[in-house]
Amino acid sequence: MNLRRVSSLLALMLASSFATADIKIGVIASSTGPTAAVGIPQKNTVALLPTEIGGQKVEYVVLDDASDPTNAVTGVKKLISESKVDALIGPTTTPAALAILDFVAESKVPLVTTVGSSAIILPLDDKKRWVFKTTQNDDLIASALIEHMTASGVKTLGFIGFNDPYGENWFKVFSTMAEKAGLKLLVSERYNRTDQSVTGQALKIITARPDAVLVAATGGPAVLPQTSLQEKGYKGRIYQTHGVATNDFIRIGGKAVEGTLMAGGPMLVAADLAATNPIKSVAQGYIKAYEGKYGAGTMSTFGANTYDAGLLLQKAIPAALKKAKPGNLEFREALRDALEQSKEVVGAQGVFNMNAQNHNGMDQRARVMMMVKDGRWVLLKE
Incomplete structure (x- = not known):
């Protein structure tokens, strides 16, 4: 009888531990090197991302690739093999993003990238089906x-x-x-x-x-x-x-x-956007949070790309949790599928509608013309 009770207690403890397993998200950002002006706000934004989603704790593991694609590859390998991440955000540069594609696809880890070039998701093939993008094509x-x-x-x-x-x-x-x-x-x-x-x-x-x-x-x-x-x-x-x-x-x-x-992206001129623009409130919320932590005038759209990656994952993770627990292939596959089904997700940079053929999902709402005038970016009215 005692043995049965001990066995039941152990089983309960293991089940409880499994049910509260942390979700791990790896982040690669160029916080040093020639592209640090882009990478620093991306790294800083991680502190603003949710630490709990769908009742699960979220742990972010952040690495600096020093603006070097080789370092990005080393970092991603480490995040996948040692940290056992369920998803990735980044990296900062297109060369780095292209360099890590093979490892992302081979390990089947969803990557929400923040680079500019559309080459990272197009043409969409078996390798790139694991990659999503929060920057305008x-x-x-x-x-x-x-x-x-x-x-x-x-x-x-x-x-x-x-x-x-x-x-x-x-x-x-x-x-x-x-x-x-x-x-x-x-x-x-x-x-x-x-x-x-x-x-x-x-x-x-x-x-x-x-x-x-x-x-x-x-x-x-x-x-x-x-x-x-x-x-x-x-x-x-x-x-x-x-x-x-x-x-x-x-x-x-x-x-x-x-x-x-x-x-x-409209976030850079959020104050100039019409009150009816759905992006305005999200963008201004991000700006307030970022500048409240790092100082006035420090925000950038590059950090907003990381913020939007976090919003997409925040929407997709609860759906994935209904199918599998974090820490295994089943969860990563479910998360990839959920990201691909993102609909009308309003971010600081645009509105995302993704499908099996489109892993960016941004439309004309994600861009505005602007100009540097008197030392700041101003919206050019159409």
């Missing part, structure tokens, strides 16, 4: 830029972007769309994230005399081509991608980035 941003260019009388263009997958994917997407819109691309240049000078590239662009220039880069390194062009006398319009959707871009660039035109 390049074509969504590019179409807004092109609409503004054509409406502003721009006829000819120059292009300068990173010499990596971010810059190359942007060139591929943008050049095709620009040509269809009747815009003529006169010159295309590249540079590395760690370059200290792009004088040669700037002079080539100026010699071609385009009406406008698009810079396809992210974070602090995106300032370099713009300052170089202006120092060498370029007077045309300068557009940037959503890779500079942060106040740090203005802080680093100063007067040199006044007048910069960008299409990006």
Whole structure:
């Protein structure tokens, strides 16, 4: 009889322990290195994510890849094999995201990535079916830029972007769309994230005399081509991608980035949004929470991408918990399926509607045109 009672007690204790197993979410962010201006707000935002979902405790394991894709691979392997994470958020850069794809797919761990390039989810195949994305796809941003260019009388263009997958994917997407819109691309240049000078590239662009220039880069390194062009006398319009959707871009660039035109997520100009916009309250709630913890003016859309990743997981996890417990393949598969069924999830950057063919799910509500004016981003009214 005593033996039976002991056995029953042990079984009860094990069942209780199993029922309250923590959900583990791994986060990779470039909080040091050339892309730290992007990665720091992503890392900081983790502190604002829910620590309990569906009655289960949530543990976040955060690693820094130092803006290096090799480190990102090492970190993801560690998170998967040692920490046994149920899901991943990040990394910060497109090269890092592409580098970890094989390991994510092989381990079947859902990845909610925060990078800009659509190449991380398209074309959607067996490998990329485990990846979801909270940043606007390049074509969504590019179409807004092109609409503004054509409406502003721009006829000819120059292009300068990173010499990596971010810059190359942007060139591929943008050049095709620009040509269809009747815009003529006169010159295309590249540079590395760690370059200290792009004088040669700037002079080539100026010699071609385009009406406008698009810079396809992210974070602090995106300032370099713009300052170089202006120092060498370029007077045309300068557009940037959503890779500079942060106040740090203005802080680093100063007067040199006044007048910069960008299409990006609405969170950066949340105060200017209409009261009827459903994104406004979520965006302002995130800003209040982030700046309340880290100081006024510190928020950025890059952190909001991590916040939205957390919102998507917060919506998907309860559905997954109905099918399996954390810590095993069944739960990860159920979580992947639930993410794929996300409907009208309102985030700080947009509204998400995903399906088996679309692992981004953002529409035109996730982008607005804005401009640097008097040292801040302001919404351009349509």
